[in-house]
Amino acid sequence: MQKTYEEINEKIRRGEAVVVTAEEVIDIVAEKGMEKAAREIDVVTTGTFGPMCSSGAFINFGHSRPRIKMKKVWLNGVEAYSGIAAVDAYIGAAQLPETDPENKVFPGRFTYGGGHVIQDLVAGKDIHLEAIAYGTDCYPNKKVDTVITINDLNEAYLFNPRNAYQNYNCAVNLGDRTLYTYMGILKPNMGNASYSSAGQLSPLMNDPYYKTIGLGTRIFLGGGIGYVTWNGTQHHPNVPRGENGVPLTPAGTLAVIGDLKQMNPYWLVGLSYIGYGATIAVGIGIPIPILNEEILYYTTVKDEDIYCPVVDYFEGYPYGKAIDLGKVNYRDLKSGRVTINGRQVITTPQSSYPRARKIAQTLKEWIQKGTFELTCPVAGIPSAEANIEFKSIPDRSPNGITIKR
Amino acid sequence: MRDKIVCYFSAAQSEQPIIHLLVKNYDLVINILKADINPQKEGYLVVELEGERNKYNEGVDFLKSLGVIVEPLSETVVWQSEICIQCGACASFCPTEALAIDRETMEVSFDNAKCVVCGMCLECCPTRAIQLYFEIKEAVR
Ligand code: SF4
Ligand code: SF4
Numbered sequence: 001m002q003k004t005y006e007e008i009n010e011k012i013r014r015g016e017a018v019v020v021t022a023e024e025v026i027d028i029v030a031e032k033g034m035e036k037a038a039r040e041i042d043v044v045t046t047g048t049f050g051p052m053c054s055s056g057a058f059i060n061f062g063h064s065r066p067r068i069k070m071k072k073v074w075l076n077g078v079e080a081y082s083g084i085a086a087v088d089a090y091i092g093a094a095q096l097p098e099t100d101p102e103n104k105v106f107p108g109r110f111t112y113g114g115g116h117v118i119q120d121l122v123a124g125k126d127i128h129l130e131a132i133a134y135g136t137d138c139y140p141n142k143k144v145d146t147v148i149t150i151n152d153l154n155e156a157y158l159f160n161p162r163n164a165y166q167n168y169n170c171a172v173n174l175g176d177r178t179l180y181t182y183m184g185i186l187k188p189n190m191g192n193a194s195y196s197s198a199g200q201l202s203p204l205m206n207d208p209y210y211k212t213i214g215l216g217t218r219i220f221l222g223g224g225i226g227y228v229t230w231n232g233t234q235h236h237p238n239v240p241r242g243e244n245g246v247p248l249t250p251a252g253t254l255a256v257i258g259d260l261k262q263m264n265p266y267w268l269v270g271l272s273y274i275g276y277g278a279t280i281a282v283g284i285g286i287p288i289p290i291l292n293e294e295i296l297y298y299t300t301v302k303d304e305d306i307y308c309p310v311v312d313y314f315e316g317y318p319y320g321k322a323i324d325l326g327k328v329n330y331r332d333l334k335s336g337r338v339t340i341n342g343r344q345v346i347t348t349p350q351s352s353y354p355r356a357r358k359i360a361q362t363l364k365e366w367i368q369k370g371t372f373e374l375t376c377p378v379a380g381i382p383s384a385e386a387n388i389e390f391k392s393i394p395d396r397s398p399n400g401i402t403i404k405r
Numbered sequence: 406m407r408d409k410i411v412c413y414f415s416a417a418q419s420e421q422p423i424i425h426l427l428v429k430n431y432d433l434v435i436n437i438l439k440a441d442i443n444p445q446k447e448g449y450l451v452v453e454l455e456g457e458r459n460k461y462n463e464g465v466d467f468l469k470s471l472g473v474i475v476e477p478l479s480e481t482v483v484w485q486s487e488i489c490i491q492c493g494a495c496a497s498f499c500p501t502e503a504l505a506i507d508r509e510t511m512e513v514s515f516d517n518a519k520c521v522v523c524g525m526c527l528e529c530c531p532t533r534a535i536q537l538y539f540e541i542k543e544a545v546r
Binding site for chain 1: 490491492493494497498506508510511512528529531532533
């Protein structure tokens with residue numbers, strides 16, 4: 001059996017497409033069998049909603065009168081990168097205001113950052129815009145100090161270099177003091193185990209070899225419509241995988257894009273991680289076209305068959321020490337307790353499973369209503385057979401090396 | 406017994422070594438949670454007192470005898486469900502299951518009756534959906 005994107009879209013247009021979520025598909029296939037279910041089901045929807053630091057938005061402010069070539073620009077005191085054209089900037093989710101006390105009084109609170117700016121923009125709130133410039137003949141203005149909303153912007157589009165991580169570490173603390181990390185608070189002596197994935201609902205867990213997800217895939221992004229534009233940064237598909245094809249460590253990632261003006265602050269939420277920093281929770285949902293049985297098979301993956309490595313964040317992660325703490329699966333993680341080194345440990349989720357479920361459900365409804373059609377990727381992203389080397393910053397002394405500019 | 410109280414002071418009372426006397430004469434363990442004493446030496450102290458029941462009551466009577474107004478602390482944790490993103494992080498820090506996850510739906514709920522206002526959940530919430538409120542009388546400030 002083989003279906004095409006066009007056949008599935010034809011059914012969506014007629015309002016006849018059979019769409020189920022990545023949770024629902026598990027029981028349907030168990031009941032009907034792979035072959036029958038593959039004929040019947042057209043699309044499986046996935047979802048994830050969790051902190052994704054590598055997120056941000058490109059903005060074009062339009063010009064001031066007289067015109068300005070912004071050298072530095074701030075939104076509610078949070079700097080946006082302006083080393084691009086005159087009134088273009090990029091606001092990153094993890095950026096902090098210059099006045100933030102950071103970790104000077106440990107652990108810092110990080111009450112407001114780029115992620116919060118993005119949420120406020122999307123919510124239509126007033127934003128304080130400040131910019132400075134050195135002035136040129138073509139762009140004489142040296143200062144802007146005003147109030148804007150998203151409606152005053154020419155363009156505002158989310159462009160996230162790394163989202164939707166395919167699997168992630170389960171973080172513990174083997175040390176004797178509390179740790180404040182991007183995985184939340186980790187209590188000493190393995191007092192809790194923090195994890196961050198929607199597991200069986202997560203997009204890349206359901207298409208582990210990226211057979212349908214590629215450049216140009218239309219997705220649910222931040223409550224609106226977006227697209228996959230590239231593999232994400234740190235994309236590392238050639239890692240050990242289980243028999244079901246699902247990576248046993250963090251692996252694939254996606255770069256995604258979408259118009260901020262049609263998104264919703266419910267699905268883009270600024271976050272403050274104590275002792276760590278500010279970031280944003282991003283909602284992403286990806287539809288998987290059931291082109292054949294093999295693709296359907298991948299979507300039937302269950303939490304209990306997805307394993308992630310347990311990593312120590314006292315020394316293991318920060319200092320790159322290899323400490324083997326084994327693996328745990330997402331069924332156990334979601335149950336509230338896992339066994340690590342023979343000990344029961346309470347689990348702390350970071351990614352919102354109820355919201356992931358709501359995304360998969362919303363996307364399902366959009367497709368059923370015919371307002372969301374599938375796109376066939378124009379190019380794939382590197383998969384398991386790739387030969388990607390995971391690099392680190394080289395340790396070289398700049399002394400004695402002549403760097404030509 | 407252990408409880409949290411608010412002590413409202415006037416200038417005269419804050420001249421006295423009240424805390425010292427409470428520890429010395431009544432054997433109480435005192436944890437100062439919040440204090441606001443203005444330059445005129447008026448203000449309030451939010452303290453947690455711990456000790457034997459008799460001693461505890463005698464200590465509180467002693468404070469009252471000095472003219473300090475002593476009231477039980479009304480402190481509440483408020484969970485703003487419209488801000489909460491249902492990540493569930495807080496529930497693993499809550500000792501009483503006031504914040505709890507329904508393992509079927511993975512949804513978080515808050516039961517005020519079970520909350521002992523220990524504050525464990527406050528720091529770990531990335532959306533700041535959980536807030537602690539102290540009720541302090543404006544008039545005596
Ligand atoms: S204050 Fe303590 S008891 Fe109350 S909800 Fe938070 S963690 Fe639970
Ligand atoms: S940690 Fe905060 S956002 Fe997460 S479930 Fe608890 S209250 Fe909600």
